[in-house]
Each structure stands twice: as structure tokens, then as C-alpha cells.
Amino acid sequence: MKAIGIILAGGNNNRMKELTAKRAVPALPVAGSFRSIDFALSSMSNSHIQTVAVLTQYNARSLNEHLSSSKWWNFGRKQGGLFLFTPTVTADNSDWYRGTADAMYQNIDFLKRRHEPYVIISSGDCVYKLDFNRVLDFHIEKKSDITVVCKDMMYNDDVSRFGVVRMDDESRITEFDEKPIEASSNTISTGIYVIRRRQLIELLEAAAEENRFDFVNDILVRYKNVKKIYGYKINSYWNNIADIDAYFKTNMDFLRPDIRSYFFREEPTICSKVDDLPPAKFNPGSDISNSLVSSGCIINGSVEDSVLFKQVFVGKNTTVKNCVLLNDVYIGDNVHLENCIVESRGTINPNTCYCGEDGVMIVKEKNVRYVI
Structure with missing residues (x-):
């Protein structure tokens, strides 16, 4: 051209x-x-x-x-x-x-x-x-x-x-x-x-x-x-x-x-940098509906009307609804997330609840998984 x-x-x-x-x-x-x-x-x-x-x-x-x-x-x-x-x-x-x-x-x-x-x-x-x-x-x-x-x-x-x-x-x-x-x-x-x-x-x-x-x-x-x-x-x-x-x-x-x-x-398609990650894993007890789940994710809970980026972990008895979870987010057990954007590499502790009632809520929790 x-x-x-x-x-x-x-x-x-x-x-x-x-x-x-x-x-x-x-x-x-x-x-x-x-x-x-x-x-x-x-x-x-x-x-x-x-x-x-x-x-x-x-x-x-x-x-x-x-x-x-x-x-x-x-x-x-x-x-x-x-x-x-x-x-x-x-x-x-x-x-x-x-x-x-x-x-x-x-x-x-x-x-x-x-x-x-x-x-x-x-x-x-x-x-x-x-x-x-x-x-x-x-x-x-x-x-x-x-x-x-x-x-x-x-x-x-x-x-x-x-x-x-x-x-x-x-x-x-x-x-x-x-x-x-x-x-x-x-x-x-x-x-x-x-x-x-x-x-x-x-x-x-x-x-x-x-x-x-x-x-x-x-x-x-x-x-x-x-x-x-x-x-x-x-x-x-x-x-x-x-x-x-x-x-x-x-x-x-x-x-x-x-x-x-x-x-x-539809051609032509969109290209991006490729990460060598395993396919998403849906463990027994998981429930996925109308969601986009990327490679490297491990799902144990319920995900509805949400977009999950790479390497997201969703714990047991956890509900994710109408959310965007960025790369490498860890969500513990018994968590409820609704109308949220969770920043990448965030850790959502077990037994917590985040809900955006007046619009989209940005959740940015410190990643405690790699703290020495």
C-alpha cells in the first residue's frame, strides 16, 4: 500500500x-x-x-x-x-x-x-x-x-x-x-x-x-x-x-x-501478542453462562454475563455477574462480585462482596499472593 x-x-x-x-x-x-x-x-x-x-x-x-x-x-x-x-x-x-x-x-x-x-x-x-x-x-x-x-x-x-x-x-x-x-x-x-x-x-x-x-x-x-x-x-x-x-x-x-x-x-481477523497458556479449566461445580473466558482461567464458581481475561481464578461458591476481570485476578471462595471491573493481578479475599450499585465499580485490591 x-x-x-x-x-x-x-x-x-x-x-x-x-x-x-x-x-x-x-x-x-x-x-x-x-x-x-x-x-x-x-x-x-x-x-x-x-x-x-x-x-x-x-x-x-x-x-x-x-x-x-x-x-x-x-x-x-x-x-x-x-x-x-x-x-x-x-x-x-x-x-x-x-x-x-x-x-x-x-x-x-x-x-x-x-x-x-x-x-x-x-x-x-x-x-x-x-x-x-x-x-x-x-x-x-x-x-x-x-x-x-x-x-x-x-x-x-x-x-x-x-x-x-x-x-x-x-x-x-x-x-x-x-x-x-x-x-x-x-x-x-x-x-x-x-x-x-x-x-x-x-x-x-x-x-x-x-x-x-x-x-x-x-x-x-x-x-x-x-x-x-x-x-x-x-x-x-x-x-x-x-x-x-x-x-x-x-x-x-x-x-x-x-x-x-x-x-x-469474519476475515480479516484481529491479531495480538500470543501467550502460551493452557485452555480454560471448568471444575465440577462451576456454572458459566453468556461469558467470555480466556485461556489460563480456572473456574470453580458461577460466572454470568462477564468477561474474564487470562489466568483468572474463581473460587468455590463464588458468584461473578456482569463483571470484567482483568489478567491474573485471583478471587477467593464465597465471594460475590457484580457490576465491577477488577484490576489485573488483584486478589479478592474470601467471604467478601463488591457490588457497583450506582454504575461500574473499580476494584483494586493489593496482590498478596506474591508478598514475601
Whole structure:
């Protein structure tokens, strides 16, 4: 494909509370065996994009470990590959990434050294599948300066946390409001953009000269009446992990048969780093209904309408209902969990109860299994 990919994976999201205390949002586990960034990486790999740069910054250790080998997404090749860029102290600059545009500007040499004519930019905190070839064909057909991938949300959805756009009959974007107090449309930007590489370099250099650091506000919104910016609408599944409720809902969506079939069975599939773990074990007395149970789990109790990530242990006479249990969680006997997200490597002591009555409850217990 005649494009390179850039995945923006460095931001801090305070709305994720305890879940981002030790990891970046793109490293958050999704659907039992995946990370949030896997969906952007897989879409680029499946679209035959050979060169992808991931820009990391906040709490990047877990994300960097996940991306330590490019072979899982088929980027391990002589031409191209997977590149990780973190803020670097140089003779000319010692700043952290001050925004999405600044993150790309600090790595502008990477863009200048490439030969591909186009760049596809995506965030690392969205769950979706997308054929970028179709977006690029649309971009070329419209002779667009920038193409924004958009989606029509339901009218009862809160779109104030997204960029809201309005388009004319030719799909050209006429209005772009970033996180408006009152939205004038239900069409949002998904945070995926297509732009010519040389033009991106020019826009980034112009923004840097004026100390403007954000790609959306300082480029898209600023140039919406100057550049030809078009919107490419998708109608397939897309969700942004923007807060606790969105993260919980995204995982719960994978309990729906149509969503599981779309991501796990329909080609192209989603790729991720593979752990060599035994299959889940269901001991006598266990009762599982409408749940996603990952490899390495051992179940002795009741699990209903829940997503269990790798190596979760559920004790005897324990009930887990409408919960998301992250990796390596140990739940003792006679425990009741409902409407909860349990942080990874947590230990839930026997004879305890956690129930989220006014929304999703985050349970973060100290892991006492490895205390010396």
C-alpha cells in the first residue's frame, strides 16, 4: 500500500481513573485476549501497510512490552516494520509531547525519510476493523487534502466528548467542532485521518513555528475552510475507550454473538501478542453462562454475563455477574462480585462482596499472593 501508518498512543486520560495508573489507554485489555491498540495495528496490517510508527509517552512500559515484537502483526519484514517513538532529549529539544501535532513534529525526520505519498493517522484507543484501502481510494477520488473517517452515532448518544462534524452533499466537511457543549450533529470524527505525506510535513512545521501543538484544533479546525477536508463514513462497529463506562460497555459488547463473529470469525481477523497458556479449566461445580473466558482461567464458581481475561481464578461458591476481570485476578471462595471491573493481578479475599450499585465499580485490591 502506498501509505505509512501513524498510531497516536501517548496521551493520558484521567477519566479512566485507576485503570491508567500503571498503563496507557492503548494498552488496556479488551475482549479477553487483546489490547486496545491491537485493533488499529491489525487494520493497518490487514490493509497491507508495511510501515507503522507508534508514538508512545504516558505510562508506556506495558505498551512497549506488548509491542516488543512486530511479528504478531506481520510487520517483521525487511521493507518497512513497526517503529516505537517516545519523547527524546536532543540538543534542540527536551520537551515531552505537548499534543498530537507536536508528537508527530518531534518525529518529523521519520516522515521526511519515507517515500510513501500518503499517511494514515489513527488513535490507539479505539475498537474497530477498517479497510484503509477504501478510505485511501475515497481520498484520491475526492482530491481531498485531508480525509476524516466519520461515523453517525445514535441520537441518544452523548457526542460531546468527540469531534462533531457536518458535511455537505459531496461529503465535504463544512463544520468541525471539537468536544462541543451543544452538538449540532450526530456525526463524529473517529480520530482516523488520511493526508498526503508532504502536506502533513508542511502543516506540522507551520504549526510548530506558531507554537500550536494539537492536530485537531490547530490543523483540522483551523484549516477547515482553507483546505479541502472530506468525511468518509463507516457503518461498522466502532467504539472509543474514553472513560470507564465506555471501556466497560466495549467489553460487554463482545458478549453479543454478532460482535464476536465480526471480530473473531469474519476475515480479516484481529491479531495480538500470543501467550502460551493452557485452555480454560471448568471444575465440577462451576456454572458459566453468556461469558467470555480466556485461556489460563480456572473456574470453580458461577460466572454470568462477564468477561474474564487470562489466568483468572474463581473460587468455590463464588458468584461473578456482569463483571470484567482483568489478567491474573485471583478471587477467593464465597465471594460475590457484580457490576465491577477488577484490576489485573488483584486478589479478592474470601467471604467478601463488591457490588457497583450506582454504575461500574473499580476494584483494586493489593496482590498478596506474591508478598514475601
